[in-house]
Amino acid sequence: xxxxxxxxxxxxxxxxxxxxxxxxxxxxxxxxxxxxxxxxxxxxxxxxxxxxxxxxxxxxxxxxxxxxxxxxxxxxxxxxxxxxxxxxxxxxxxxxxxxxxxxxxxxxxxxxxxxxxxxxxxxxxxxxxxxxxxxxxxxxxxxxxxxxxxxxxxxxxxxxxxxxxxxxxxxxxxxxxxxxxxxxxxxxxxxxxxxxxxxxxxxxxxxxxxxxxxxxxxxxxxxxxxxxxxxxxxxxxxxxxxxxxx
Amino acid sequence: xxxxxxxxxxxxxxxxxxxxxxxxxxxxxxxxxxxxxxxxxxxxxxxxxxxxxxxxxxxxxxxxxxxxxxxxxxxxxxxxxxxxxxxxxxxxxxxxxxxxxxxxxxxxxxxxxxxxxxxxxxxxxxxxxxxxxxxxxxxxxxxxxxxxxxxxxxxxxxxxxxxxxxxxxxxxxxxxxxxxxxxxxxxxxxxxxxxxxxxxxxxxxxxxxxxxxxxxxxxxxxxxxxxxxxxxxxxxxxxxxxxxxx
DNA sequence: CAACCTTTTTGACCTGGATCATAAAAGCGT
DNA sequence: ACGCTTTTATGATCCAGGTCAAAAAGGTTG
Numbered sequence: 001x002x003x004x005x006x007x008x009x010x011x012x013x014x015x016x017x018x019x020x021x022x023x024x025x026x027x028x029x030x031x032x033x034x035x036x037x038x039x040x041x042x043x044x045x046x047x048x049x050x051x052x053x054x055x056x057x058x059x060x061x062x063x064x065x066x067x068x069x070x071x072x073x074x075x076x077x078x079x080x081x082x083x084x085x086x087x088x089x090x091x092x093x094x095x096x097x098x099x100x101x102x103x104x105x106x107x108x109x110x111x112x113x114x115x116x117x118x119x120x121x122x123x124x125x126x127x128x129x130x131x132x133x134x135x136x137x138x139x140x141x142x143x144x145x146x147x148x149x150x151x152x153x154x155x156x157x158x159x160x161x162x163x164x165x166x167x168x169x170x171x172x173x174x175x176x177x178x179x180x181x182x183x184x185x186x187x188x189x190x191x192x193x194x195x196x197x198x199x200x201x202x203x204x205x206x207x208x209x210x211x212x213x214x215x216x217x218x219x220x221x222x223x224x225x226x227x228x229x230x231x232x233x234x235x236x237x238x239x240x241x242x243x244x245x246x
Numbered sequence: 247x248x249x250x251x252x253x254x255x256x257x258x259x260x261x262x263x264x265x266x267x268x269x270x271x272x273x274x275x276x277x278x279x280x281x282x283x284x285x286x287x288x289x290x291x292x293x294x295x296x297x298x299x300x301x302x303x304x305x306x307x308x309x310x311x312x313x314x315x316x317x318x319x320x321x322x323x324x325x326x327x328x329x330x331x332x333x334x335x336x337x338x339x340x341x342x343x344x345x346x347x348x349x350x351x352x353x354x355x356x357x358x359x360x361x362x363x364x365x366x367x368x369x370x371x372x373x374x375x376x377x378x379x380x381x382x383x384x385x386x387x388x389x390x391x392x393x394x395x396x397x398x399x400x401x402x403x404x405x406x407x408x409x410x411x412x413x414x415x416x417x418x419x420x421x422x423x424x425x426x427x428x429x430x431x432x433x434x435x436x437x438x439x440x441x442x443x444x445x446x447x448x449x450x451x452x453x454x455x456x457x458x459x460x461x462x463x464x465x466x467x468x469x470x471x472x473x474x475x476x477x478x479x480x481x482x483x484x485x486x487x488x489x490x491x492x
Numbered sequence: 493c494a495a496c497c498t499t500t501t502t503g504a505c506c507t508g509g510a511t512c513a514t515a516a517a518a519g520c521g522t
Numbered sequence: 523a524c525g526c527t528t529t530t531a532t533g534a535t536c537c538a539g540g541t542c543a544a545a546a547a548g549g550t551t552g
Binding site: 141 | 313315316321323324334335336337338339343344363366367370373374376377378379380381382383384385387388390391392394395396397435436437438439477
């Protein structure tokens with residue numbers, strides 16, 4: 001189950017796909033998917049304002065979605081990890097609204113929206129899955145918002161780390177270690193914090209022995225402690241899958 | 247065009263509906279829509295954790311979507327105004343994740359999701375519109391997030407006021423006046439600010455003669471000034487409709 | 493209209509995090 | 523391995539905004 005990124009990278013529409021969608025649909029999707037080769041860190045996938053053509057899935061690597069805030073300052077809106085989709089806001093606007101950039105060596109695949117829509121026209125299962133996918137993105141976005149608004153730097157970063165941990169370990173990765181694909185500055189920006197603050201909070205976490213961190217390599221020492229710190233997302237009911245969007 | 251809230255309240259799927267969807271679809275939707283009578287301020291529409299049944303549209307009034315943050319403190323996640331839909335996150339989770347409460351005398355209508363989906367099965371137009379709707383919600387959510395993260399109280403509230411103004415005037419309402427349906431505390435909470443701060447910023451806006459405000463009644467005196475203050479949402483390309491979600 | 497309760501405003505104070513500055517590490521390309 | 527650039531860490535300072543407290547408006551209900 002760990003070769004997920006090899007087998008049906010783009011097709012992991014919201015985690016539980018193979019069984020849910022059926023082989024025929026998977027085949028159709030595979031046919032329309034545009035597999036892009038791996039690109040180097042710093043490569044832009046698309047730029048805000050470009051006409052919307054396709055939604056993208058991350059196969060390997062990581063993506064940041066950014067906006068340029070007035071002064072030209074870069075503001076990170078979201079990160080996208082393997083198995084997640086981005087560019088979805090283009091559906092509404094006919095243009096991409098964020099610029100997306102590879103954080104490391106990254107491979108994405110594109111699902112041209114018109115074609116995707118046509119396939120969906122013939123497959124109710126896929127339609128339902130698409131709705132679920134988008135709903136999940138809204139949920140993620142709201143969680144993020146709720147976790148940031150009116151909370152301390154500690155809480156925000158604890159939340160972010162736990163969130164990244166969970167999303168990274170989706171394809172069966174080690175659960176106690178984590179290699180961050182982004183800089184402290186980028187991580188901070190996504191939480192509305194200055195890079196210096198991010199760095200200091202990391203130190204604090206180390207001192208408290210919540211994590212071990214050398215550079216971008218994190219080891220979780222005390223998950224319970226981190227969770228206590230982080231904003232508790234009181235998602236009632238069951239555990240659910242996750243998604244993201246640009 | 248101002249009796250929109252009377253004619254096809256629920257059906258205004260993402261603003262541009264009548265022409266886009268066609269009369270037959272409208273008729274079908276009208277048939278499945280559950281029109282709820284107006285409820286008093288403070289009435290809960292649904293509670294976090296309840297099983298997901300329907301998505302809701304606001305006909306008249308206003309809704310707040312809230313979460314209870316650890317300590318039991320209420321945190322406002324979003325406001326929903328006439329013409330907007332909420333409860334969409336339930337699609338993914340099978341449960342509502344926010345609690346939604348009427349802020350004033352409010353009428354909503356419910357679109358039972360299964361039925362909605364069935365109608366959509368027969369109408370590609372509606373499918374497309376639903377995708378657009380959800381994409382728009384993601385966009386709104388991201389805008390909000392970007393506008394709040396790492397910006398001053400002034401900027402956040404200026405943004406919020408302009409946003410509310412725009413959304414309120416959707417059905418052809420006066421563009422220079424605004425009756426806020428929420429308290430300062432609620433407005434602040436949605437921006438991650440303390441009520442006192444919200445109040446003080448309002449005073450500051452008054453002194454600067456950006457707005458005139460007596461209680462919940464706002465008059466915009468200097469839109470350009472407010473916009474200069476607010477976080478500029480560099481949405482490239484065209485102007486687009488708006489939406490919201492719970 | 494009076495008593496009551498909620499919301500808003502204002503003041504005083506204090507702290508979390510931004511900012512500025514600089515040093516120490518890491519990466520990284522050659 | 524060696525510079526060079528980018529990233530991270532840490533210290534000092536400052537201020538926006540949170541918190542506590544209390545008064546002043548508003549609204550609501552009997």
